Amino acid sequence: MRKRKSPVVLLLVLLLAGAGAVACFMLDKGRVEFVDGPYPDVTVEFGERVPLHSISAVYKSTVFHRAGVPLEVEADTLPPRTAPGEYTLRYSASYRDAAAEGSYVVRIVDTKPPVLTVNDKEGTYTCWDEVDGDLADAVQFSIDGDYITLSIADSSDNTAELTVVRDVTPPVLTLGDGLLDFTCLDGVDGDITDRVQYYESHGYMYYEVEDSGGNCAEASRKIEKGQRVVYLTFDDGPGEYTEQLLDLLKQYNVRVTFFVVGTSEYLDLLPRMAAEGHSIGAHAYRHNYKRVYASDEAYFEDLALVQQEIAARIGTETKLIRFPGGSSNTISRTYNVGIMRRLTREVGERGYTYFDWNVSSGDAGAVTTTAAVVRNVKNGILGQRVAVVLQHDVKPFSVAGVEEIIQWGLEQGVVFLPLTEKSTAPHHGINN
Numbered sequence: 001m002r003k004r005k006s007p008v009v010l011l012l013v014l015l016l017a018g019a020g021a022v023a024c025f026m027l028d029k030g031r032v033e034f035v036d037g038p039y040p041d042v043t044v045e046f047g048e049r050v051p052l053h054s055i056s057a058v059y060k061s062t063v064f065h066r067a068g069v070p071l072e073v074e075a076d077t078l079p080p081r082t083a084p085g086e087y088t089l090r091y092s093a094s095y096r097d098a099a100a101e102g103s104y105v106v107r108i109v110d111t112k113p114p115v116l117t118v119n120d121k122e123g124t125y126t127c128w129d130e131v132d133g134d135l136a137d138a139v140q141f142s143i144d145g146d147y148i149t150l151s152i153a154d155s156s157d158n159t160a161e162l163t164v165v166r167d168v169t170p171p172v173l174t175l176g177d178g179l180l181d182f183t184c185l186d187g188v189d190g191d192i193t194d195r196v197q198y199y200e201s202h203g204y205m206y207y208e209v210e211d212s213g214g215n216c217a218e219a220s221r222k223i224e225k226g227q228r229v230v231y232l233t234f235d236d237g238p239g240e241y242t243e244q245l246l247d248l249l250k251q252y253n254v255r256v257t258f259f260v261v262g263t264s265e266y267l268d269l270l271p272r273m274a275a276e277g278h279s280i281g282a283h284a285y286r287h288n289y290k291r292v293y294a295s296d297e298a299y300f301e302d303l304a305l306v307q308q309e310i311a312a313r314i315g316t317e318t319k320l321i322r323f324p325g326g327s328s329n330t331i332s333r334t335y336n337v338g339i340m341r342r343l344t345r346e347v348g349e350r351g352y353t354y355f356d357w358n359v360s361s362g363d364a365g366a367v368t369t370t371a372a373v374v375r376n377v378k379n380g381i382l383g384q385r386v387a388v389v390l391q392h393d394v395k396p397f398s399v400a401g402v403e404e405i406i407q408w409g410l411e412q413g414v415v416f417l418p419l420t421e422k423s424t425a426p427h428h429g430i431n432n
Contacts, residue, residue, distance in 0.1 A: 030061035057093035167213030239394035262306035281320035328428030
């Protein structure tokens with residue numbers, strides 16, 4: 001028979017075993033370790049991918065977790081395209097009562113200089129930096145004889161420099177036989193004929209051009225017999241027929257001048273007029289002789305009102321004006337004797353240029369047919385080297401004759417231009 005151990009013995013064995021387990025547990029204190037740590041610092045160029053360390057950690061103990069228990073790591077990161085500088089990234093892990101932490105430095109550096117480029121033909125340059133972006137406005141220039149040096153330093157003190165040959169030779173502007181017969185060649189820009197600006201003034205045609213290097217060329221010539229410049233002008237609008245007229249002018253690439261009235265219902269056409277190269281002049285706010293010519297002050301108050309309407313639509317006032325009835329009108333004598341003599345002098349002192357006309361279509365008087373308008377305008381143009389033609393775009397029969405006038409004029413070699421402050425300004429005799 002096997003002898004049973006006494007209860008006392010069993011109790012002693014169990015107590016001894018439990019005590020050993022407790023002792024082992026107390027001796028088996030764990031720790032957190034980072035695999036392959038500590039991690040070295042990182043240096044990377046701005047804009048490149050930052051190679052952040054892949055950090056892992058385990059919990060180890062002598063008895064129970066010798067192989068290690070994988071842990072979740074909390075680690076800092078960087079947002080995309082972080083600015084150059086030094087950034088300390090911290091990481092940590094914990095398990096029960098054990099914890100560990102560490103850090104490493106990420107250095108984002110900017111060693112690339114800005115990129116300077118120059119377009120000689122267009123006379124433009126650009127400057128782009130990976131960190132700072134567009135630095136064109138910060139480019140510095142120095143001139144040494146025929147050379148221009150462009151230089152720039154970015155926020156990280158990386159510098160770029162570019163030297164180009166300075167263009168000091170003006171374009172060659174050559175005039176042909178016709179008033180619009182000219183060419184312009186430039187040593188750097190090539191053919192810049194399309195850049196030539198031209199205008200008429202006091203019987204002469206003037207031509208001006210500037211190349212990309214800022215070199216200018218100009219020429220002029222007298223308008224000879226048989227050559228004609230024509231300014232088509234339209235008063236009292238814009239009106240319900242003006243948009244039709246604008247479409248026609250665009251078709252023939254002809255630019256004219258509109259002397260507008262401030263109370264027109266069609267003033268929203270002014271931006272189109274300006275955008276398509278037509279000149280805009282001030283005629284009156286209210287085309288009311290009694291109110292406009294009541295006094296000198298009344299005239300300039302009316303002029304200020306129409307200027308406000310013009311500026312509200314095209315962003316600027318105009319220096320071109322035409323008196324209601326023209327400077328030679330006699331109706332103003334009914335309301336204020338001598339006012340036209342004073343006004344014609346004072347508008348000039350205030351910086352305005354006033355225009356009468358030397359060719360009348362007659363559409364404001366007895367003429368009521370398109371044929372008569374066309375006949376009057378053609379005959380009037382033939383008698384002038386520089387013709388300023390009066391028509392009204394509120395008269396449908398007058399607008400209807402414009403296409404024939406333009407076609408005939410182009411066949412005759414007429415140059416159609418919009419008025420400018422430099423244009424020939426025919427003035428009538430003052431009758432009041």
